[in-house]
Amino acid sequence: MQRTLSLALTATVVGAATAIPGVSVAATPDTVRWGPCPEKIAAPRLECSTLEVPLDYRDPDGRQIEIAISRLASEKPSQRRGVLVTNPGGPGVTALGWPAVLAASGLPQKVLDSYDVIGFDPRGVGRSTPVACDLTPEQQARGNFPRYAHTAADVAREAGNARAIADQCAGSRTAWMLPHTTTANTARDMDRIRAALGEPKLSYLGASYGSYLGAVYTTMFPKRGDRVVLDSNLGPGGYDVTAMRLFARGMEDRFPDFAAFAAAHPRYGLGTTPEQVTAKFFDLAERLEATPVQGVDGTLFRGLTFDRLYSDALMPRLAETWQALDTDRPLPTDPPSGDMDNFMAARFSVVCGDTRWPGTIREYLRNVAVDRPAYPMLGGSTASIGPCAFWPAERVEPPVRIGDRGPSNVLMMQNERDPGTPLAGAQELRRAFGKRATMVTADQGGHGVYPFGPNTCANDTVTAFLTAGERPSRDLACAAEPSN
Numbered sequence: 436m437q438r439t440l441s442l443a444l445t446a447t448v449v450g451a452a453t454a455i456p457g458v459s460v461a462a463t464p465d466t467v468r469w470g471p472c473p474e475k476i477a478a479p480r481l482e483c484s485t486l487e488v489p490l491d492y493r494d495p496d497g498r499q500i501e502i503a504i505s506r507l508a509s510e511k512p513s514q515r516r517g518v519l520v521t522n523p524g525g526p527g528v529t530a531l532g533w534p535a536v537l538a539a540s541g542l543p544q545k546v547l548d549s550y551d552v553i554g555f556d557p558r559g560v561g562r563s564t565p566v567a568c569d570l571t572p573e574q575q576a577r578g579n580f581p582r583y584a585h586t587a588a589d590v591a592r593e594a595g596n597a598r599a600i601a602d603q604c605a606g607s608r609t610a611w612m613l614p615h616t617t618t619a620n621t622a623r624d625m626d627r628i629r630a631a632l633g634e635p636k637l638s639y640l641g642a643s644y645g646s647y648l649g650a651v652y653t654t655m656f657p658k659r660g661d662r663v664v665l666d667s668n669l670g671p672g673g674y675d676v677t678a679m680r681l682f683a684r685g686m687e688d689r690f691p692d693f694a695a696f697a698a699a700h701p702r703y704g705l706g707t708t709p710e711q712v713t714a715k716f717f718d719l720a721e722r723l724e725a726t727p728v729q730g731v732d733g734t735l736f737r738g739l740t741f742d743r744l745y746s747d748a749l750m751p752r753l754a755e756t757w758q759a760l761d762t763d764r765p766l767p768t769d770p771p772s773g774d775m776d777n778f779m780a781a782r783f784s785v786v787c788g789d790t791r792w793p794g795t796i797r798e799y800l801r802n803v804a805v806d807r808p809a810y811p812m813l814g815g816s817t818a819s820i821g822p823c824a825f826w827p828a829e830r831v832e833p834p835v836r837i838g839d840r841g842p843s844n845v846l847m848m849q850n851e852r853d854p855g856t857p858l859a860g861a862q863e864l865r866r867a868f869g870k871r872a873t874m875v876t877a878d879q880g881g882h883g884v885y886p887f888g889p890n891t892c893a894n895d896t897v898t899a900f901l902t903a904g905e906r907p908s909r910d911l912a913c914a915a916e917p918s919n
Contacts, residue, residue: 467631469506473562478535482506488558488627490615491831500612502624503562504555507534511548517661518634519550519901520625522557524643524667526618526674527782529561529773530554537640541886545902550638557648558624559609559616559781561774566612568604568780575775576730579782581819583724583734584803594796594820601825604783614829616784618673622652622835626659635659638901642666642883643856644785646847647673650837650864653871657841662901666848666884670860671837671867675790678860680802682741682817683810685857689744690716690812692852692880696750703754704761716740716812719760728760736760737813744854745882787823790834794824839869846900847872848893852880865910873907878915890916 469482476483484506487499509515523533534552542552559566574596581597584590604613625648629637638661641649646665651673653660669678694709706712724733731739743753752767759766793799799820806814845868849861858876865874877884877893884890885897892913899905 467504472505472531476505476532476535478532478539480507480510481532481535482508483531486628486631488624490612492620492623493831500558500564502555502558502564502628503531504553504628505531505534506554507538507547507552509548509551514548515551516549516902517551517636517638518553518629518632519546519638519640520553520555520628521639522555522641522645522648524641524645525560525782526557526644526785527560527778527780529556531556531562537886543886543898543902546898549902551632553628553632553637555624555628557621557781559612559784560777564612565774565777566604566609566616566780566784567607567776568600568783569607570600570603570776570779574600575779578735578738579779579821580734580738580813580816581821583720583737583816584807584819585815587800589815590800590803590819591796594799594824597820597822598825600783601787601822601827604780604822605827607780609780613784613788613827614831616781617788617831618648618651618785619655619789619832619835621648621785622655625652626656629659636661638662638664640664640666640885640901642885644669644674646856646864650845650868651835653841653845654835654837660842660844662904663845664848664885664897664901665845665864665872666897667853667856667882668847668849668861668864669856670863673789673834674786676792676802676823678856679821680806680814680818681857681860682855683806683812683814684859685854686741686744686813687810688857689852689854689880692747693740693744693750693753696747697754697757700751700754703758705754705757715757715761719757723760728763729766731760731766734816737816741813741854744880746887747881783822783826787826788830791830792821792823792826796820796824799824837864837867839867839871841871843871843873845872846897846906847874848884848897849874849876850879850881850884850888851876853882854880855882873910875907875911875913877913892916 467484469484472481472483486502489495490498490500521533531554533554556563581593636659639649646668649665653663694712697705697712698709701707705715720733723736743749802818806818875896877890884893890913
């Protein structure tokens with residue numbers, strides 16, 4: 436059960452690449468030697484390799500770290516346009532196998548023919564040089580949401596847990612990587628991948644946190660982006676304190692879809708109207724806070740509900756989970772969660788390292804006082820204090836400021852009712868990009884539009900852009916389509 440809460444939390448100066456001399460490209464592109472992928476991600480035609488990049492781009496000839504990369508090569512050389520670099524989000528999520536996942540999940544053949552689809556584990560993650568925080572099993576089980584705060588004392592108690600994690604990360608065996616494990620440096624790593632592959636430009640398909648990574652890349656390297664697709668968009672500040680608080684709004688945007696589903700399926704026993712299902716949520720949260728069931732307390736219940744709102748396909752499983760918690764029956768089992776310490780450590784490194792977070796308990800008390808009544812399902816948690824409040828002060832550079840300077844080659848895709856990256860944040864990014872971007876919204880819920888979502892208007896728009904360069908001349912709203 437704990438896995439879902441952690442994985443859900445799962446994306447300055449303009450032209451920041453020039454602010455640090457000598458970071459734009461490797462002086463001489465490396466020769467990438469492709470070979471078999473690790474057994475756990477092996478898939479037909481997927482090839483893997485590694486690339487060395489500077490730990491600190493201010494010292495390009497200094498200490499190097501390793502980036503694991505993958506390729507699903509086009510089988511139609513005559514139709515091949517170039518490379519399509521991909522990222523599924525996170526931060527902290529391994530993405531080496533992502534090209535194969537995309538191909539198996541409906542990425543159109545026209546796109547697979549047009550590009551070598553490239554995946555990579557970002558710095559700090561997985562088979563790239565990894566970071567660690569030496570988190571205890573209990574800390575890993577708590578996940579990435581702070582404990583839901585009802586009172587000022589709850590926030591103060593959570594501060595102790597947050598400080599402990601920050602101290603462990605700062606004292607870990609990989610603490611030397613912390614100042615350099617940032618979105619800006621991951622964008623620089625992407626440009627090294629581009630150079631190593633001998634490509635003058637790269638196209639990009641990134642979702643969730645990957646939307647921010649793509650926004651940063653096309654801001655730092657505006658002339659090296661070809662066709663840039665940003666799906667399920669964070670705001671222009673990336674994964675900052677504003678984005679964390681927006682989770683609560685996203686849950687309120689999305690929850691009515693689940694309430695309607697559960698009410699339409701009375702066999703789950705959660706209510707026969709959306710209002711009854713909503714009341715059941717608060718009833719279960721209160722009961723589990725008083726007496727956890729099978730290791731699930733109120734905070735974890737809120738988090739796993741949030742997580743399973745990411746996809747319509749997960750709604751039956753979510754309803755079964757509620758039913759099991761309500762009646763103390765065995766819970767649905769989750770698959771193994773992998774290296775949770777690395778996932779959480781990499782996430783903290785990027786989220787806390789990209790921007791400065793409020794550093795006093797008083798500020799989080801104010802945030803909770805605003806968000807808990809405004810968004811009662813999750814606001815008392817996502818507005819509360821986390822490790823970023825106590826993160827080491829060293830910053831190599833300011834955050835990248837997303838703006839409107841550069842070619843008009845960005846296509847933003849956004850579900851209207853996205854719990855993880857709500858529409859409000861995407862609209863802020865759209866305003867920041869100005870003339871550079873066009874945004875397509877789809878009247879559907881869930882996290883992720885392309886190619887997983889069912890809306891053909893939205894999906895066809897992305898495919899036309901990636902394969903033919905055809906992009907809507909203005910922002911487009913795709914109407915809801917009947918589900919199969």
